[in-house]
Amino acid sequence: MPLEDSRDCRSRFVQLFMSHEKQIYRYILSLMPHSQDAQDVLQETAIALYNKIEDYDSSRPFAPWAFRFAYHMTLKHREKSTRWRRFLDEDLMKEIASRQAMLIPELDQRREYLKECLAEVPDDKRAMLTDYYFEEETVDVIAEKQNKSVEATYKALQRIRKTLMHCIQGKMHASRVPVT
Secondary structure (H helix, E strand, C coil), rough: CCCHHHHHHHHHHHHHHHHHHHHHHHHHHCCCCHHHHHHHHHHHHHHHHHHHHHHCCCCHHHHHHHHHHHHHHHHHHHCHHHHHHHCCHHHHHHHHHHHHHHHHHHHHHHHCCCCHHHHHHHHHHHHHHHHHCCCCHHHHHHHHHCCHHHHHHHHHHHHHHHHHHHHHHHHHHHCCCCCC
């Protein structure tokens, strides 16, 4: 392959991988719930994908192709780790991987609805969610920022999560029901 084509191929890999990295990570995390192990497998998967990008058929979706690599990297990681061999047998892992692949479209749709629903949440409530889930602040710190009790902050977070859940479920239901 000419050098120019190789550069194009590598550049395409970077674009594809970056746009699918979170989705690949979530897939790996569904197979091995320890985040550090999942990060290690994600890195190994990225290297394997990079080395095989010339084999990728661009007429087909990237994510399923990448998931196959991630699955095999997860198996390799599992074989090296006695902890994971005891935790999850291969048949169960295959079943989880299969179900995860079937659920991807629905999960992607739910994430889109979550973004829409979050946009509807008042700024102060959204700030609480951001502090808790993205900034990883404790409820004590958030309560102090909001001049509320810890108990009231827990309840507020619970109400916000419940509101988001109902909003997402409503949007999912509305998208499934044909309009007459």
